[in-house]
Amino acid sequence: MNMDKNMSELKGKSYWRSLNHLENNAEYRKFAESEFQEGASEVVDPVTRRKFLSIMGASMALAGLVSCRRPVEKIIPYVTKPEEITLGIAKHYASAMNLGVEVFPLLVENHEGRPTKIAGNKQHPTSNESALNPWAYASILNLYDPDRAVEVSYVDEKTTVEQFAGVWTKNYDAYVANQGEGLAVLSESFASPSLSKIKDEFAQTFPKARWVAYDPVSDENIYKGVEIAFGQKLRPIYHFDKANVILSFEADFLGTDSNMTQNAKGFAEARRVKTEKDSMNRLYLVESSLSQTSVMADHRLRMSSNEIGQFVKTFASEFGVINESIQYDGRRDWVKAVVKDLKKNKGHSLIVAGRQQPAEVHVLVAAMNLVLGNQKTVTYHAFDKAVVSDSDGFYALVSDMNQGKIETLFMLGGNLVYAAPTDLQFASALNKVKHPIYLGTHYNETASRSEWHVPTLHYLEAWGDAISHDGVLTVTQPMISPLFMGMNFLEMANLITTGEYLKSYELVRKTWDSILPMDIFESAWQKSLHNGYFSGTNKPARVSVKGNLNTFAKNIKPLKLGVDNLELSYKLSPQIHDGRYANNGWLQELPDPVTKITWGNAAIISSTMAKKLDVENQDMVKIEYDGIYMKVPVWIMPGQADYTISLTLGYGRSVSGRIGTDIGFNATLLRTTKSPYITAGGVKISKSYGQTAIACVQDYHGLDTEKLAADAIQTRLPALVREATLDEYRNEPNFTRDITEEYPEVSMWKEFLYDTGNQWGMSIDLNMCTSCNACTIACQSENNIPVIGKEQVLKGRDMSWIRIDRYFAGDIENPEVVMQPVACQHCELAPCEQVCPVAATTHTEDGLNTMTYNRCIGTRYCSNNCPYKVRRFNFHNYTKDTPDIVQMAMNPDVSIRFRGVMEKCTFCTQRIAGARNKARLEDRGIMDGDIITACQEACPTEAIVFGDINDPKSRVSELKKQNRDYDLLSELNLRPRTTYLSKLRNPNPELEQHA
């Protein structure tokens, strides 16, 4: 490896895209310089030439018969048209999605009764934003999953919901009589008034039965810590908008942690800078594995997860929370400076810790926040009608199952045969249960071992409700009648409890009867349905530290790690969660925000470890713990603490659908009840044989990879992602534009002026982008972008219109990260247009670079000539085999593209056309804010703003006037309509030399 040499040769701040890039070896150059990867031009269709000719012959014969006349098309009108539907106009309804105790208020786009696209409900008082996280966006595809379970199954027989209900009703009386002896319900955590109510009734009807909630990954440790510290069961809610200084101990609060969108929104508000006079917040981050949150870190310390506990004690001791002697471990200056900064911002600071840290850490964090007077930045709320994950209860239940004490077990959701910690041996415990009954969306690992499997209805197919932490009630309205047979959670829970099969609508209405004011019930109910919520309050609790914290702090003992004594941590997959979205193609193909790996997972290790093991990316390794081992490919990441391994959960599903089966490697195999998040010490790793291909999209479509520029990358990169510290910005407000020299702008031809009417443009604030991927998924949903599979991604054919480029800077072991979303820049002097032989890509008067799919003959010249590498080519007819049901998820306002056609970001031209028509019908011009592109709508930090740059008062114009505004590749004089605002960091001056 000549990595070290390359690093030392580079002076000042240097940027690199990946470790391969830093090595800059011949292989990487060959890889990066080719527009598409090897094999990209060959035809791999199973249609052989002979078959092709025979098919051609058949179609010729047909052509002769049918002549030029097109086929007869039928119009099928309604028999009775629903009053509220006007064909061709989408309706939007409020609804909500629950994910554990988290609530996502939604606004669902519905085309003639067919939900196609979801976004956040901006009116909802808890979220107040249209942004969602990728899981919520992609959940619409789960509704149209062709592999959903469609029938109730009893062992191997297919039966119906009614039959199942009949069988349970027969057994019901016996259980009522024996007070529920031998009966248990195992659900996921939830925050639903109706389900809580049923759970209470369940406890009354069956006093001897039990109902346990369990999630494979949850915030249990946080809740436990808070309970120990304050003596109350409370849930902390962070208000990042009020925090000037944030210290995070491995909390991925901008990534996979709970409340990500609200966290990101608040964080962005405190970080947004309009002029050099503004201030911004500061984030100190201590973590073992490079997380999404690290993109925003001003100071990052690399530290193994178990060592962080000890480090927290250092801080606790500094704040006087515990009285243990301090061991600085050479980080004295860092601790002193951060403590000083936090103390200076008393009441406006915030300390957070990740859910993977043990409860003891959260005890100290809660106490420190109290000492710092952070009553405004973190509030604690009682669990009002929420039931949270209880691991101990779950472990006890499994032990009872093993002893044969459980006769009937209802599993409401989850997939615990796959996801339960390995030492529980849940599958064998399940075998000892006489009647395992599973309510789940798919026929999966758990369903295959259950006596009964009842399909769950998607949340958009049935009624439900939710309550958010601040007490606001939310309704889940169905958007479509159930596509297949099934029950939803409420219906099943009610059936268990009462022996009666009632529909979810009745159940929700019954609960709300007692909540809404009686005298105006009907109008309040209608209003709640319209707005999606009913106001309520759950005021923050008053808290004070109870008990002696020193005793808990003593439980935190760090281990000395080494080559034979490694630490292994398990993380929620940012794509497929705990495996529940494994069969969702959009999410499988979504790159991991930091590693940029799609379609699978890998063991993340540091380069020091890799050198010691003598492994390279994609090499298989054997990870061993407690007598169990798994083989998994490695991926070397900067920023990973030495002697630690990170694995994402959710992969390696053995029974999923056509998409999710056997993708990646199952990390749950090593996960134990003793250490569900961090296995500190005792883990061994050794090189195995062979390799597994990993589809990592980072090095595809690089801006810096043209042959000409290969040697000049280092001069070019700082101009691509421009950044400075806040102090530098204050001293040199125009640093962004001063980075590049001004080039004389000489054009080869007479230019179009683009000075009348609406002129569309976009501004992307790099200081705001957290790389959450919401824009990528929202774009996929809006623009019918196909899923192409791992094979195709490996060939560099990924189709996403908006990619997020990752750049590293500085220390190879602990780099700074910059993320840059790049979609079509809509250059006024677009190079792609100049080379298209058939004028398939042209410019409109309002400044859009448009792609006319029907003209495109697939020469790919445009893509070759595009310096931003934003064009995507349909190498195959990716939508040919799209099942009918998946076609229902397609946006009817956007064409489906065929094989051999180029496509790219259109600035959501269908939304522009929609707004233009609407304005025309209302006899007015298009106003600022009429057009929100899908990516803009999805962005929790409002980093992306679209609008009319010809209107000096529009938001986008205001942003473009800022002195941080710059063009990408400005030296090419392409006049892109998308411009960027440079990134700022706010390091502590006292720590700069250590950064």
Next chain:
Amino acid sequence: MGQIFPKSANRVPGFIFVGIIVAVACLAYGIYYFGSPKYTDVGYQPEQPVPYSHLLHADTLGMDCRYCHTGVEVSAVAMVPPTQTCMNCHTMILPESELLAPIRESWNTGKPVEWVRVHNIPDYAYFNHSAHLKVGIGCESCHGNIASMAIVRQTQPLSMRWCLDCHKDPSDHLRPLSDVTKMNWVAPANQKEFAAKVIAEKRLNPPIDCSGCHR
């Protein structure tokens, strides 16, 4: 040795040459003419499951287009009416008619009537009825005098060129908003002036970019 070919044979290559040119020109014109929507689509008059007569309803009875095609002013699609719209009247009028049997059957069974689409533009062209009506383009401009047709027939080619001709200069087709559904409309003498006024007042700028219709 006598000449094998007569002297007139010298002119044969010329004839062949001219002949090829004529043949190619004919072929090209043939494809251009017989392949164009003007030939293939204009006059398309399929048989419908119910012989619904626009002549009777729209002309003789004087019903407005918008009684049935309710989406036309607000939406992209004008909308073929639901069975219910037919039954609004036909529960009273001709309730036993043989011709209306499919309508009654649809009403009783809940199965829609399958009409045959006459005016068909490709799926990748996004046409919006409401935008055209709002600026005063009459139904007749694209659909012809529907009120005179017992069975609906396509009168315009609906080809891209035909669309663009009007988008480039819509002045012949702009009417006062009150007249958009009128059939047999005759342009007044001052049509050019009127159109110029409308274009200026409403700031009409019909898109001729690809993305105007294709997305």
